[in-house]
Amino acid sequence: MRFIVADWGTTRFRGYLIENETILDQVSSDEGVSALKQGQHRDVFLRHCGRWLDVEPDAPVLLVGMVGSREGWVVAPYASCPAGPAEIAGAMIPVDLDHGRKAYIIPGLYCEPTPGAPDVMRGEETLVLGAGVENGLVCSPGTHPKWIEMRGGKIERFATYMTGEMYALLREHSMIGRPATEPEDPRGFDLGLEAARRNSGEGGQHVGLLHLLFGARAAVVSGHMETSLLAPYLSGLLTGDEINGALSQFGRPSAVTIIADRPRADLYRHALARHGIETHVKAPQEALIAGLARIVRHHRAG
Amino acid sequence: MRFIVADWGTTRFRGYLIENETILDQVSSDEGVSALKQGQHRDVFLRHCGRWLDVEPDAPVLLVGMVGSREGWVVAPYASCPAGPAEIAGAMIPVDLDHGRKAYIIPGLYCEPTPGAPDVMRGEETLVLGAGVENGLVCSPGTHPKWIEMRGGKIERFATYMTGEMYALLREHSMIGRPATEPEDPRGFDLGLEAARRNSGEGGQHVGLLHLLFGARAAVVSGHMETSLLAPYLSGLLTGDEINGALSQFGRPSAVTIIADRPRADLYRHALARHGIETHVKAPQEALIAGLARIVRHHRAG
CATH class of the missing domain: 3.30.420.300 (2-keto-3-deoxy-galactonokinase, substrate binding domain)
Known part of the structure; x- marks a missing residue:
C-alpha cells in the first residue's frame, strides 16, 4: 500500500x-x-x-x-x-x-x-497511534509536551504541559535565566530534578513551582550556585515538575513510552528512573509513519 | 528624631x-x-x-x-x-x-x-518590619512576591515567588498569553483562581502549573474561553498557585497582612478569602517609613 x-x-x-x-x-x-x-x-x-x-x-x-x-x-x-x-x-x-x-x-x-x-x-495523535502502545502511558516531549493515556488501542485522555516553551521563556527573557553561562554543567539537571521533589508532595510538601524558579535566582545571587549549572537546573526543575503533575493525573505506571529522539529521551528516562518507572523509547519519525499507516488503512476501508 | x-x-x-x-x-x-x-x-x-x-x-x-x-x-x-x-x-x-x-x-x-x-x-525586610506584625504571616506582592513569617518581632523565614515576572513573561513573550485582548474581562481572575484549585491538593489533585498554563491556550483555541478573559485568568492562576505554595510552606493562618496599594491588595484579599483567610492591608510607603524608623532607632542606640 x-x-x-x-x-x-x-x-x-x-x-x-x-x-x-x-x-x-x-x-x-x-x-x-x-x-x-x-x-x-x-x-x-x-x-x-x-x-x-x-x-x-x-x-x-x-x-x-x-x-x-x-x-x-x-x-x-x-x-x-x-x-x-x-x-x-x-x-x-x-x-x-x-x-x-x-x-x-x-x-x-x-x-x-x-x-x-x-x-x-x-499532530501528536498520529505519533501516539504509531507508538505501539495499546494500553499504557505515552509521553511526547517538545515545546508543549503531551502525556497520553492509551486504553484498548484508543487515545483515552491526555494532558499538555508548557515545559519547553517555559524553558525558552526563562532562558531568553527572564531575570531568572539571564545569569546562565556556557559551557553548561549537565549536573545541574539532577539538581533541578531534586528541587522538583519539593513540589511533588513527598513529605507533604508542595512549595510551588513559582517559588522553586525564584530559588534558582536566589541560589545564584547568594553565591550558592555556579552559573554554568543554571540552564540545566531550570531544565531539570521544569521536567521534574511536569512529571510530578503527570503522575498525579495518570497514576504511577510501571513503564512509560517516550516518543523522542535520543538526547531528549535520555533526559526523560533519567528523570523517570528516579520514580522507579521504566521507559521505552520510540523515534518520532518511526511513530509518525506507523500512525499514518494505521489511519490510512481505516481511511481505505471506510 | x-x-x-x-x-x-x-x-x-x-x-x-x-x-x-x-x-x-x-x-x-x-x-x-x-x-x-x-x-x-x-x-x-x-x-x-x-x-x-x-x-x-x-x-x-x-x-x-x-x-x-x-x-x-x-x-x-x-x-x-x-x-x-x-x-x-x-x-x-x-x-x-x-x-x-x-x-x-x-x-x-x-x-x-x-x-x-x-x-x-x-528592601522588603524594611517594609516588613514596618507592617506592625510581631507574630504572623506577611505578604509583600510585586515582581517577586515575598511571604514572610514574623516571630517575636523578627523575620523568622520567608519564601519568594516569581509571580509578577511570570505574568509579564506570559503576556509579553509567550504563545499562551499572545491571544489576550482588551478591554479585559475581570471575571477571568476568578476563573484562574478556580483553576489553581486543581493544583492545591484538594481532592488529591496536583495537576501541575505547567499544565494549567497550557490549559489557558487549549481553552482559547478550542473556543471555550473569550480572549478578553485570558489576561485576568493568567493573573488569577498564578496568584492562586502562589497562595497554594505559601499555605503549604507556612501553614494556614487565620489572617495575613498584605503590604500593597489598593488594587493589588484587593486581588490578594479576594484570593485569600476563598481559603477563609482574613487580610489586613498596609500601604507600602507607610510600611517603609515605619520600618526605617525602627531600624534608625536601633542604629542610634547602637
Missing part, C-alpha cells in the same frame, strides 16, 4: 511518499503554515509532492499537523476522545488538489477529562 | 526627609541602580539630598533596596534570619558622603529554611 503524506507544522513542511511503513522518497522546506497566507497551501503542496501524485494516481493523500489549524489550509475540527485510528480517519477533512484528487487533513484531538478544563493536540 | 533616607531600587531613586514617621520633604528620579555606573552613586545622592544634609547635620542617613546589591553603590552582604531591627541595624554597611558624613546601607536578608534551598530579599 502506497500513500502520500505532508507533515505540515508551524515552521516546517515535510512531504513523504510511503509504501507500508517504508519511506520511498521525501522532501522538506521551511514553508510551515506560519510562513503562508490563505490560498497558498495547494500550490506549495503541489510544487513539492505533485510528481508523486502523477506516478501514484491511486495513493491516498494525508495531511497532518498545524495544517488543520486556524492558521492552516482549512480548519479540521478537533475529534473527541476516546479516539482510535477509525475515529480519526472518519473525522478527516478533505481539501481539493487538482483533477478531482483530494487530500485529507487529520483532525486534532480534544478532551475534557475535568469539566471546564479542556485540552487539545494537533 | 529626623533622618534622611534613599529608597533606591532597580529603576527608581526616592529620597525622603523624615521626622519620626512623617515625611517632611521628598524627591524622586529615574536614576535607579540599573541606570548608574560604579562611582556615580554619591553624586546622584548628593544632588538630590545634599540640601537636607546641610540643614540636618545630625540626621542619620539610610539607604535601602538594590543600592546594596552587586549592581549598587557597594555590596551590603545579606544578614541571616532570624533578624529584627537590631540585627539589621547592626549589619548596615557605611559609605562615605562628604565632610566625614556617612550613609548606611540596609542589608538584604538571607534564609535557608530547607538545606540547599536559599532565599533572599533586599
Whole structure:
C-alpha cells in the first residue's frame, strides 16, 4: 500500500511518499503554515509532492499537523476522545488538489477529562497511534509536551504541559535565566530534578513551582550556585515538575513510552528512573509513519 | 528624631526627609541602580539630598533596596534570619558622603529554611518590619512576591515567588498569553483562581502549573474561553498557585497582612478569602517609613 503524506507544522513542511511503513522518497522546506497566507497551501503542496501524485494516481493523500489549524489550509475540527485510528480517519477533512484528487487533513484531538478544563493536540495523535502502545502511558516531549493515556488501542485522555516553551521563556527573557553561562554543567539537571521533589508532595510538601524558579535566582545571587549549572537546573526543575503533575493525573505506571529522539529521551528516562518507572523509547519519525499507516488503512476501508 | 533616607531600587531613586514617621520633604528620579555606573552613586545622592544634609547635620542617613546589591553603590552582604531591627541595624554597611558624613546601607536578608534551598530579599525586610506584625504571616506582592513569617518581632523565614515576572513573561513573550485582548474581562481572575484549585491538593489533585498554563491556550483555541478573559485568568492562576505554595510552606493562618496599594491588595484579599483567610492591608510607603524608623532607632542606640 502506497500513500502520500505532508507533515505540515508551524515552521516546517515535510512531504513523504510511503509504501507500508517504508519511506520511498521525501522532501522538506521551511514553508510551515506560519510562513503562508490563505490560498497558498495547494500550490506549495503541489510544487513539492505533485510528481508523486502523477506516478501514484491511486495513493491516498494525508495531511497532518498545524495544517488543520486556524492558521492552516482549512480548519479540521478537533475529534473527541476516546479516539482510535477509525475515529480519526472518519473525522478527516478533505481539501481539493487538482483533477478531482483530494487530500485529507487529520483532525486534532480534544478532551475534557475535568469539566471546564479542556485540552487539545494537533499532530501528536498520529505519533501516539504509531507508538505501539495499546494500553499504557505515552509521553511526547517538545515545546508543549503531551502525556497520553492509551486504553484498548484508543487515545483515552491526555494532558499538555508548557515545559519547553517555559524553558525558552526563562532562558531568553527572564531575570531568572539571564545569569546562565556556557559551557553548561549537565549536573545541574539532577539538581533541578531534586528541587522538583519539593513540589511533588513527598513529605507533604508542595512549595510551588513559582517559588522553586525564584530559588534558582536566589541560589545564584547568594553565591550558592555556579552559573554554568543554571540552564540545566531550570531544565531539570521544569521536567521534574511536569512529571510530578503527570503522575498525579495518570497514576504511577510501571513503564512509560517516550516518543523522542535520543538526547531528549535520555533526559526523560533519567528523570523517570528516579520514580522507579521504566521507559521505552520510540523515534518520532518511526511513530509518525506507523500512525499514518494505521489511519490510512481505516481511511481505505471506510 | 529626623533622618534622611534613599529608597533606591532597580529603576527608581526616592529620597525622603523624615521626622519620626512623617515625611517632611521628598524627591524622586529615574536614576535607579540599573541606570548608574560604579562611582556615580554619591553624586546622584548628593544632588538630590545634599540640601537636607546641610540643614540636618545630625540626621542619620539610610539607604535601602538594590543600592546594596552587586549592581549598587557597594555590596551590603545579606544578614541571616532570624533578624529584627537590631540585627539589621547592626549589619548596615557605611559609605562615605562628604565632610566625614556617612550613609548606611540596609542589608538584604538571607534564609535557608530547607538545606540547599536559599532565599533572599533586599528592601522588603524594611517594609516588613514596618507592617506592625510581631507574630504572623506577611505578604509583600510585586515582581517577586515575598511571604514572610514574623516571630517575636523578627523575620523568622520567608519564601519568594516569581509571580509578577511570570505574568509579564506570559503576556509579553509567550504563545499562551499572545491571544489576550482588551478591554479585559475581570471575571477571568476568578476563573484562574478556580483553576489553581486543581493544583492545591484538594481532592488529591496536583495537576501541575505547567499544565494549567497550557490549559489557558487549549481553552482559547478550542473556543471555550473569550480572549478578553485570558489576561485576568493568567493573573488569577498564578496568584492562586502562589497562595497554594505559601499555605503549604507556612501553614494556614487565620489572617495575613498584605503590604500593597489598593488594587493589588484587593486581588490578594479576594484570593485569600476563598481559603477563609482574613487580610489586613498596609500601604507600602507607610510600611517603609515605619520600618526605617525602627531600624534608625536601633542604629542610634547602637
